[in-house]
Amino acid sequence: MKSTFILAAALLASAAQATAQTAAPASRVAPDQITTKQGPLTVQPITHGSVVLTWSGKTIYVDPYGGGEAYTGLAAPDVVLITDIHGDHLDPKTLASLPVSKALMIVPPAVAEKLPAEYKGRVRVLSNGQQLDTLGMHVAAIPMYNLPEAPDAMHPKGRGNGYVLGLGGKNVYFSGDTEDIAEMRALKNIDVAFVCMNLPYTMDVQQAAQGVLAFKPGIVYPYHYRGQNGLSDVAAFKKTVNTANKKIDVRLRNWYSAAK
Template sequence: MKSTLMLTAVLAAFALQAQAQTATAPRAAADQIATKQGPLTVQPITHGSVVFTWNGKTIYVDPYGGAEAYAGLAAPDVVLITDIHGDHMDPKTLAGLPVGKALLVVPNAVAEKLPAEYKAQVRILGNGQQLDTLGMRVSAIPMYNLPEAPDAMHPKGRGNGYVLTLGGKNVYLSGDTEDIAEMRALKNIDVAFVCMNLPYTMDVQQAAQGVLAFKPGIVYPYHYRGQNGLSDVDNFKKAVNTGNKKIDVRLRNWYPAAK
């Protein structure tokens, strides 16, 4: 009897340990940015995915990589998806997340590929369109490869970058883009998330030059894993701050499980 109880206790301990290991995936610490309506919490997840919490609302951007990466976070009120590729539109991850009451803001190409169960929750935005919801504004802006070509991995008009306006702050999410004219022309961006991964988007120097053109207050390099591994974000920071010391380049580990 004693041995049976010991075995039960050991198995229970292993089960709890396994649950703890799978419940919360490793992720970078969250940042807080002051706004006129309380702090904006920025939680890096992985690659191009980030979770924002602001004014009692939670926003998931490009949920990807498995639902376990979002363990412990509040259910989303809004989900933004930028493009059709699997590292942005990930039905398997969506299926594991509590998105049943969330508004899904997506480009038309994503809406066409989402599982039917989400159709009633979808709001389609095309480049140049805006949506006011939950006390914030979502503006869809272009994201695409240069030179423009119909067979590009990211043709103009298919996907969306986004600018969120909340609490008096403007937050830019580049999606998969290069240093296009529309990005360079951005004004009054307080926080920017900018990609840099070859051959899919742009290199470090392109990204730095684009950032120096629109001069955000804070910039996070994200989406920086390419075919040859992780981009040199330290070099990105150096290039940006050589050109403009006032830009706060925040390096965070978007690939905590990478070796």
């Protein structure tokens, strides 16, 4: 009898330890759920330009960055999307700390050239304008770049990708590092948009607001809003957008709650 109690106690302790190891960080903001024709789309902000989507039994990591601890308790990715070569998008240290061994990696050519060799066999390369259907989703690579266009720009045209994902009848746009470019303004039927605004690298608040008012997404998340001078005023972004168009659901989330 004594050995039975000891065994039971050991099993309970082991289970408690496993739960502690996989529990979500206390600082992580709560996820949102968005209805699609194929079940809920879960949106989990991580930090800066990093987000995790869960949909139809698939998990998608976008620009995983900030260290593996930020992803504790989340399912291993089926797909990893990377937008550009900079360290807050292509972060080899974070990738190495995550369970990405079975993930399909969708990246622009410049990122493919810089990925560690161990990932090369699972890479699908998309250039601006190219599309891919995989795992029940549609992926379109969208230009992202600085204005005015210049070869020495921080983000020259053609190097990085924004993405539009088709998930259960919903179109989800990730801007990547861009300005208020014509290709963004021309987007149609975007249900959910993640839009950057961090000077001097991308847009200011007014540029981002005017771009969003042009393509009219149903829901927009300001993300990637820390720049050289701190955080952009996302409340001002929301006010500008909703003063002009009350139908756009501007969702402000704290993308820097886990920042170290």
